[in-house]
Amino acid sequence: MIVFVGRSNVGKSTLIFRLTGKYVKRGKRPGVTRKPIELGWRGKTIVDMPGFGFMSGVPKHVQEKIKTEIVRFIENNADKIDLAVLVIDGKSALEIIERWEKRGEIPIDVEFFQFLQELEIPTIVAVNKMDKMKNIRATINKLIEKFGLSGSWDDHKDTFIPISAKFGTNLEELRKLIEEKIKRSQEQRGL
Numbered sequence: 001m002i003v004f005v006g007r008s009n010v011g012k013s014t015l016i017f018r019l020t021g022k023y024v025k026r027g028k029r030p031g032v033t034r035k036p037i038e039l040g041w042r043g044k045t046i047v048d049m050p051g052f053g054f055m056s057g058v059p060k061h062v063q064e065k066i067k068t069e070i071v072r073f074i075e076n077n078a079d080k081i082d083l084a085v086l087v088i089d090g091k092s093a094l095e096i097i098e099r100w101e102k103r104g105e106i107p108i109d110v111e112f113f114q115f116l117q118e119l120e121i122p123t124i125v126a127v128n129k130m131d132k133m134k135n136i137r138a139t140i141n142k143l144i145e146k147f148g149l150s151g152s153w154d155d156h157k158d159t160f161i162p163i164s165a166k167f168g169t170n171l172e173e174l175r176k177l178i179e180e181k182i183k184r185s186q187e188q189r190g191l
């Protein structure tokens with residue numbers, strides 16, 4: 001099982017469509033909790049989780065409920081999850097993370113990444129919207145630091161990959177990375 005997580009509007013649906021050819025977009029009705037959507041891909045199950053974090057028109061308690069449901073789903077299925085793909089918006093992620101830090105809060109993307117690490121779920125961070133990014137290397141280096149990892153992008157090439165779901169950039173590389181990580185993950189678990 002591969003789970004896709006990310007804030008609302010980072011391009012998760014676009015990416016899943018690009019990878020699988022399947023359209024997962026649901027109606028965007030604020031306040032309506034969306035359930036995880038499962039679809040088949042190359043003999044695997046892809047799970048598209050609802051977007052978390054701020055969504056305009058969605059009250060805070062509903063956002064919290066969505067987050068709790070995602071966390072619960074991942075915890076309950078941890079032994080079946082081969083890989084998590086955390087999709088972030090490369091253009092705005094850093095700015096949002098820094099805004100949360102200034103308020104003394106743990107940024108939700110950072111929290112999710114660390115949560116996945118604690119559960120030992122292999123994770124790929126798909127840094128989307130690279131077409132809108134100015135300095136990709138510097139941004140990814142900074143993100144790595146914010147995510148609590150040591151070293152630079154060169155040390156984490158199998159985790160952080162810049163892509164553009166909209167324009168199709170680097171998607172072949174992402175596909176390869178997904179397959180490699182799944183293989184390694186299954187070997188480690190003796191499957």
Ligand SMILES: Nc1nc2c(ncn2[C@@H]2O[C@H](COP(=O)(O)OP(=O)(O)OP(=O)(O)O)[C@@H](O)[C@H]2O)c(=O)[nH]1
Nearest residue numbers: 008009010011012013014051128129164165166167
């Ligand atoms: N510039 C740019 N825009 C993108 C890219 N990928 C997605 N988008 C745009 O970002 C917006 C949100 O994309 P979605 O795929 O709907 O995002 P989502 O994460 O599924 O959003 P939710 O349904 O709220 O969870 C759309 O307008 C997309 O066209 C990209 O690589 N570059």
